[in-house]
Amino acid sequence: MKWYDYVVAVVVADFILANIILLLTCTPFFVQFFAALVTIFLYNLWVNVYCKFRLKMEMKDME
Secondary structure, three states: OOHHHHHHHHHHHHHHHHHHHHHHHOOOHHHHHHHHHHHHHHHHHHHHHHHHHHHHHHHHHHO
C-alpha cells in the first residue's frame, strides 16, 4: 500500500458519510434520491475501479 491510499480512502469515506447523513436528514425526496445515487455511485467507483486499479498496481510492483 502506498501512502496516498490512506488519503484517498479517508476522502471517499468522508464523501460517502456526508451523503448518508444528507440522505437521512433531508426532507425533500429529490435530495434524498440524489444523495442515494451519489452514495451508490461512489461505493461502486471505489470497489470496481479504484480497488481493481490498486490491485493491478500492486501486482505490477511485485514483478
